[in-house]
Amino acid sequence: xxxxxxxxxxxxxxxxxxxxxxxxxxxxxxxxxxxxxxxxxxxxxxxxxxxxxxxxxxxxxxxxxxxxxxxxxxxxxxxxxxxxxxxxxxxxxxxxxxxxxxxxxxxxxxxxxxxxxxxxxxxxxxxxxxxxxxxxxxxxxxxxxxxxxxxxxxxxxxxxxxxxxxxxxxxxxxxxxxxxxxxxxxxxxxxxxxxxxxxxxxxxxxxxxxxxxxxxxxxxxxxxxxxxxxxxxxxxxxxxxxxxxxxxxxxxxxxxxxxxxxxxxxxxxxxxxxxxxxxxxxxxxxxxxxxxxxxxxxxxxxxxxxxxxxxxxxxxxxxxxxxxxxxxxxxxxxxxxxxxxxxxxxxxxxxxxxxxxxxxxxxxxxxxxxxxxxxxxxxxxxxxxxxxxxxxxxxxxxxxxxxxxxxxxxxxxxxxxxxxxxxxxxxxxxxxxxxxxxxxxxxxxxxxx
Numbered sequence: 001x002x003x004x005x006x007x008x009x010x011x012x013x014x015x016x017x018x019x020x021x022x023x024x025x026x027x028x029x030x031x032x033x034x035x036x037x038x039x040x041x042x043x044x045x046x047x048x049x050x051x052x053x054x055x056x057x058x059x060x061x062x063x064x065x066x067x068x069x070x071x072x073x074x075x076x077x078x079x080x081x082x083x084x085x086x087x088x089x090x091x092x093x094x095x096x097x098x099x100x101x102x103x104x105x106x107x108x109x110x111x112x113x114x115x116x117x118x119x120x121x122x123x124x125x126x127x128x129x130x131x132x133x134x135x136x137x138x139x140x141x142x143x144x145x146x147x148x149x150x151x152x153x154x155x156x157x158x159x160x161x162x163x164x165x166x167x168x169x170x171x172x173x174x175x176x177x178x179x180x181x182x183x184x185x186x187x188x189x190x191x192x193x194x195x196x197x198x199x200x201x202x203x204x205x206x207x208x209x210x211x212x213x214x215x216x217x218x219x220x221x222x223x224x225x226x227x228x229x230x231x232x233x234x235x236x237x238x239x240x241x242x243x244x245x246x247x248x249x250x251x252x253x254x255x256x257x258x259x260x261x262x263x264x265x266x267x268x269x270x271x272x273x274x275x276x277x278x279x280x281x282x283x284x285x286x287x288x289x290x291x292x293x294x295x296x297x298x299x300x301x302x303x304x305x306x307x308x309x310x311x312x313x314x315x316x317x318x319x320x321x322x323x324x325x326x327x328x329x330x331x332x333x334x335x336x337x338x339x340x341x342x343x344x345x346x347x348x349x350x351x352x353x354x355x356x357x358x359x360x361x362x363x364x365x366x367x368x369x370x371x372x373x374x375x376x377x378x379x380x381x382x383x384x385x386x387x388x389x390x391x392x393x394x395x396x397x398x399x400x401x402x403x404x405x406x407x408x409x410x411x412x413x414x415x416x417x418x419x420x421x422x423x424x425x426x427x428x429x430x431x432x433x434x435x436x437x438x439x440x441x442x443x444x445x446x447x448x449x
Contacts, residue, residue, distance in 0.1 A: 063090055063093060063097060064094070066086075066090055067087065067090050067091070067094065070083050070087040070090065071087065074087065079117055081113075081114045081117040081118050081125070082114075082124065084110045084111070084113050084114035084117070084125070085110075085111060085122060085124040085125035085128055086124070087110045088107045088111035088114060088125065088128040088129075088132070089107075089124070089127070089128045089131065091103045091104070091106045091107035091110065092104070092107045092128060092131045092132050092135055093131075095107070095135060096135065098291070099291055099292055099293050099294075099323075101136075101326060101327045101329075101330035101331075101332050102330055104132060104135060104136055104330050104332070105330060105331065107128065107132050108129075108132055108331075111125050111128045111129050111132065114128075115129070121152050122152075123149040123152040123156065123159065126145050126146075126148045126149035126152065127145070127146070127156075127159050127162055129141075129145040130142045130143075130145035130146040130149060130159075130162040130163075131162060133145060134162065134165055134166060134169070135332070136330075136331050136332045136333060137169075137332055137333040137334075137358075137361055137362055138333060138361065139166050139169040139170050139361060139362055140170065140361070142162065142165070142166040142169075143163070143166035143167065143170060145162075146159065146162045146163040146165075146166050147163065149162070150163055155186060156186075157182075157183045157186035157187035157191070157192060158183075158191070160179045160180070160186065160192075161180075161183055161191055161192070161195060163179045164176045164177075164179035164180045164195055165195075167179055168198070168199075168202070168364065169362050169364045170362070170363055170364070171363040171364055173199075173202060173203075173394060176199065177199045180192065180195045180196050181196075183195065184196055188219070189216075189219045190216045190217075190219050190220055190221075190225045190228070190229065193212050193213070193215045193216040193219065194212070194213060194216045194228070194229070194232060196212045197209045197210070197211075197212035197213040197216065197232065197236075200212060201236065201396070201397075202365070202394055202396050203394055203395050203396065204394070204395035204396050204397045206240055206397060209236055210233065210236050213229055213233050213236065214229075214233070216228075216229045216232075217229035217230065217233065223256040223257040224257055224260070226256050226257065227253040227254075227257035227260035228253075228260075229253075230249045230250065230252050230253030230256075230263065231249070231250070231253055231263055231266055233245075233249045234246035234247075234248075234249030234250050234253075234263075234266045234270070235266065237249065238266070238269060238270060238273070238429070238431070239397070239398075239399070239428075239429055239432075241427070241428060241430055241431070243269070243270040243273035243274050243431055244270070246266055246267075246269065246270040247267060247270035247271065247274065249266070250263045250264075250266040250267035250270060251267065253266075254267070261287050261290045261291045262287075264283045264284070264286055264287040265283075265284060265293075265295075265296050265299065267283050268280040268281070268282075268283035268284035268287065268299075268303075269284075269299065271283065272303055272431075272434055273431035277303075277307060280303060281300075281303065281304075284296065284299060284300045284303065285300065292319070292323070294320050294327075294337065295337065297316050297319050297323065298316070298317075298337070298341060300316050301313045301314075301315075301316030301317045301320065302433070302434055302435050303434050304316060305434075305435060306434035306435050306438075317341075317345055321346075324338055333357070333358070333361045333362070334357070335354065335355075335357070335358025335359075335361065335362045335366075335367055335370065336355070336358055336362075336364075336366040336367050336369065336370035337370075338354050338358075339351045339352075339354040339355035339358055339370040339371070339373070339374050340370050340373060340374075342354060342374070343355075343370075343373050343374045343376075343377040344435075348374065348377035349378065351374040351377055351378075352371075352374040352377070352378050354370075354374070355367070355370045355371040355373075355374040355375075356371065356374075358370060358371070359371050365390070365391045365392075365393075365394060365396060365398075365401075366391070368387045368388070368390040368391035369387070369388065369398075369400070369401045369404055371384075371387045372384045372385070372386075372387035372388035372391060372404055372405070372408060375387060376404070376408050376411065381408050381411045382412065384408045385405070385408050385409065385412065388401065388404055388405040388408055389405075391405075392405070397428050399424075399425040399426070399428040399429040399432035399437075400432050402421045402422070402424045403421070403422065403425040403432070403433075403436055403440050405421045406418045406419075406420075406421035406422040406425060406440070406443070407443075409421060410443070415447055418443075419444065419447045419448070422440050422443055422444040422447065423444060425440055426440055426441065
């Protein structure tokens with residue numbers, strides 16, 4: 001789907017330093033919004049790096065300073081609903097910036113206080129609640145709050161971003177595209193164009209996805225926005241079998257924003273695919289030290305395992321499990337990443353339970369794939385194939401999805417279909433997993449003999 005752009009409505013994005021102070025200004029001005037490509041929260045997987053303008057993206061910590069300022073203000077004026085809403089938004093962003101879900105209960109408390117003091121038109125707090133629920137993977141609730149906020153302020157572009165994110169994760173892709181179009185119409189720029197890129201990517205239109213992300217890069221107002229765009233341009237390249245371009249994009253992003261941790265993770269992934277394993281381990285280790293995202297921890301564990309370093313891999317898997325407990329303890333619903341981890345490295349029955357619950361709360365294509373893989377791990381391949389078909393129904397190009405379907409088809413005795421899906425997986429991205437891509441090549445060779 002091509003997204004129209006209205007050049008006369010172009011705006012100057014906030015600088016990285018100013019944009020770190022999110023809160024009420026984000027919604028009043030329709031400025032930098034919530035995660036532009038996916039509502040998946042930082043720390044629960046699904047590739048959700050820190051958004052453009054975040055303090056962690058480009059160095060310094062204006063967000064923490066803003067939190068301190070608001071806390072001091074609320075001691076003097078505890079019934080200031082605007083300050084409460086702003087603090088709630090900042091807490092949500094801090095949870096993402098630090099991979100610390102303990103900020104979510106804090107955010108909920110102050111946002112509810114703000115709403116209780118309001119007059120029914122407090123769209124900032126409503127948008128904050130939408131961001132909070134998306135961060136906790138409660139996407140039905142996120143959609144409800146997004147709709148309420150948009151009803152109060154239908155001309156705020158950031159609110160359409162939260163609306164689009166909720167629709168996307170609920171598998172309502174057409175409605176998500178409509179919300180993104182509205183966001184682009186209101187304020188074309190990095191947040192809206194990156195979401196437009198994601199819409200195209202999900203439908204398999206990589207050329208449009210890349211074009212929209214290049215437009216987002218061209219609209220970047222500062223290093224943080226540029227780093228974010230470079231990250232996703234690299235991700236588009238890697239996911240379509242081009243780790244060399246991902247490495248180039250990661251290095252370009254780090255040159256302008258050396259503190260943007262997701263770029264270290266991207267650089268490490270590209271290096272591993274290109275056979276530079278020592279560099280990959282070093283960069284991924286630095287990323288985990290800076291920001292112990294479960295996604296990064298799991299990636300490091302699987303890289304160690306692929307190299308036969310099983311003790312070090314197991315250490316990372318133990319950290320991953322501990323982080324999952326931390327997230328569930330703070331109200332975050334587990335879904336695809338946790339289910340895939342259990343199916344690959346843990347308890348198949350637990351994988352199936354997580355996957356079924358994940359599909360109820362987040363009926364996104366990743367959740368269908370995770371349920372398919374969990375069903376396969378439990379020997380229920382006929383049901384698994386139906387879920388795998390749903391994961392690919394939008395036409396998305398995803399090597400892992402095709403690999404999973406190939407293994408399921410082979411288990412059902414359909415060697416021709418398995419060969420086709422293995423070929424497709426490796427054609428899309430021959431480096432899609434340091435553990436599974438070699439298995440895919442081995443299986444395809446055996447089927448071709």
